[in-house]
Amino acid sequence: MPVHLDETLSFEQGPIRPPSEARSLLMRFTRNCPWNKCKFCPVYKRRTFSRRKLEEIKADIDAAAAMREQILALSQEMGEGGQVSHPVVSRVFSNPRLSDAYRNVAAWLYYGTGSVFIQDANNLVMKPEILAESLRYLREKMPETQRVTTYARSSTAAQRTVEELKMIKEAGLDRVHIGLETGYDPLLEFMKKGVTAEKQVQGGRNIKAAGLELSEYVMPGLGGRKWWKEHATGTAQVLNQIDPDFIRLRTLRVPDRVELYQDLQSGAFEKQSDDEVVEEIKLFIETLDGIHSYVASDHIMNLIETVEGRLPGDKPKMLEVLNHYLGMSDRDRLMYRLCRRMGRCREPYDLEHPGMRDQLGAALRQVEARGDADVILNEMADSMV
Numbered sequence: 553m554p555v556h557l558d559e560t561l562s563f564e565q566g567p568i569r570p571p572s573e574a575r576s577l578l579m580r581f582t583r584n585c586p587w588n589k590c591k592f593c594p595v596y597k598r599r600t601f602s603r604r605k606l607e608e609i610k611a612d613i614d615a616a617a618a619m620r621e622q623i624l625a626l627s628q629e630m631g632e633g634g635q636v637s638h639p640v641v642s643r644v645f646s647n648p649r650l651s652d653a654y655r656n657v658a659a660w661l662y663y664g665t666g667s668v669f670i671q672d673a674n675n676l677v678m679k680p681e682i683l684a685e686s687l688r689y690l691r692e693k694m695p696e697t698q699r700v701t702t703y704a705r706s707s708t709a710a711q712r713t714v715e716e717l718k719m720i721k722e723a724g725l726d727r728v729h730i731g732l733e734t735g736y737d738p739l740l741e742f743m744k745k746g747v748t749a750e751k752q753v754q755g756g757r758n759i760k761a762a763g764l765e766l767s768e769y770v771m772p773g774l775g776g777r778k779w780w781k782e783h784a785t786g787t788a789q790v791l792n793q794i795d796p797d798f799i800r801l802r803t804l805r806v807p808d809r810v811e812l813y814q815d816l817q818s819g820a821f822e823k824q825s826d827d828e829v830v831e832e833i834k835l836f837i838e839t840l841d842g843i844h845s846y847v848a849s850d851h852i853m854n855l856i857e858t859v860e861g862r863l864p865g866d867k868p869k870m871l872e873v874l875n876h877y878l879g880m881s882d883r884d885r886l887m888y889r890l891c892r893r894m895g896r897c898r899e900p901y902d903l904e905h906p907g908m909r910d911q912l913g914a915a916l917r918q919v920e921a922r923g924d925a926d927v928i929l930n931e932m933a934d935s936m937v
Contacts, residue, residue: 555626557644561619562651563612564604566671568595570729570767570800571850573669573701577660577694579616581609581686585673587705589744591812592733592774592804596673603678609686617693619657636661666698676704676728680716684723691724701727701767707747709755717762727765727797730756734774735790736782743774743812749790756794766796768845772836772854773804773829777822780832788839795843803829803853805934825926826855826889826933827878833859834874837867853933855892858899876900886925887912893932 564580582603585596627633627640636658644650644658668690675683691697702725709717709730734740735749747755759766768791775783791799806813806823815821824832833856837847840863847870849859856877859870877885877900884903891897891912903909919925 555622555629557622557626557647557650557654558618559647559649559651561615561622562653563615564608565653565656569669569671570701570703572767572800572848573667575660575663575665576667576669576701577616577697578656578669578671579609579612579690580604580671581675581683581702582672582678586677587674587746589746590733591743591815592771592806592810594807594810597809601673606682606685610689613686613690613693616653616657619654620661620694620696623658623661636664638662661696664696666696668694668697668700670700670702670725673703674705674708675702676708676712676717676720680712680720683725684720687720687724697724699726700724701729701765704728704730704759705747706730706732706752706755709758710751712758714758714761717758717764721762721764725764727767728759729767730759730769731771732756732768732787732790733771734783734787736775736779736786739775739779739783739786749786752790753793756790756796760794760796765798766794767798767800768794768796769800769802770836771802771804772833773824775832777824777828780824780828781835784832784836785839788836788841791845792839792841792843796845799840799845799847800851801833801847801849801854801859802851803855805853807934826929827885830855830874830877834871834878837870837874840867852895855889856899873899873901886929887916889929890916890919890925893929 565578566580569576569578584599584601586601588596588601623636623640623644624634626643627636630640632640641658641662645655687700690700732752733745735752737749740747740749756766756768770787806816812821816823843863846862847860849857856873858873861869880888880900887909888897888900888903891902916925919928922928
């Protein structure tokens, strides 16, 4: 009897995940964000936060487990020996009646990462016992799971005891992603972040003390022209007290659908240029001290993707690429910015590829014929949000 792929099977998934979780299975334990007031954030707005019941979460895990069993059975039927190979995953993706969640399970098995990302914005707000039971059930029903990660708020992590976080880790959570954004208190207040630098340090230290991996997100540009130095140094000083496993850069963009856009229009917030943001990142990297974090610039919104490496050893390499950009001519910096926004460059050295300058020079002249190149390049960057 042919294997039946149940077209009625699905489970709930949230709107976002970190770029580093692109090949992860996405399971939603809470809906939206319990804070949802940050001026710069376009996600979850006009959506109500809610905790999902344990029974709901388990039902979704059961649905994912049923999809897994069907896909593995299909592999056997197709002579692939239980491997979710390209022909197997193609069979799933070619059926338009299967849910996106079904395709997510198929892709997860195909890539074999074993990574699961728990959505939405702050799952540490769940009762620790319920979160732990959900994690144990997930690992039981999806045996390929090797790593489980989630978003959380540092203010919530600060309220959890190390013992509670250890219990959650033992139940199956491996890594927590936190949007630190800035460590400068006046800026945290202005952006309605709902946390202090002290709480961010406490939350980060609690997570690390529990043995969980910690990924902290920093937002270059968030201080604007008024507070860029305080933002850079204050954020680095907070991270120096935490020593997270990862520091990830996510440059500020201000699309018109975020509250900060109104401050931009009124003049209450003055946005930095790309060049000024690079100067800020340089100061930030210089101020990081005494820690062993891995710095990553792994997002298309960042101007230079190769500002990355393990501290302290790779610090000179990161500063070198920043200084190289700042030392380029005005024209070369414009060409590089265009190249990056077109998705063709990762770092300033890419301009030296054979024929690249000629191609970019022609493209830049076309942009300039349409208007102010700086404005157009900023619009291109904002469209990536």
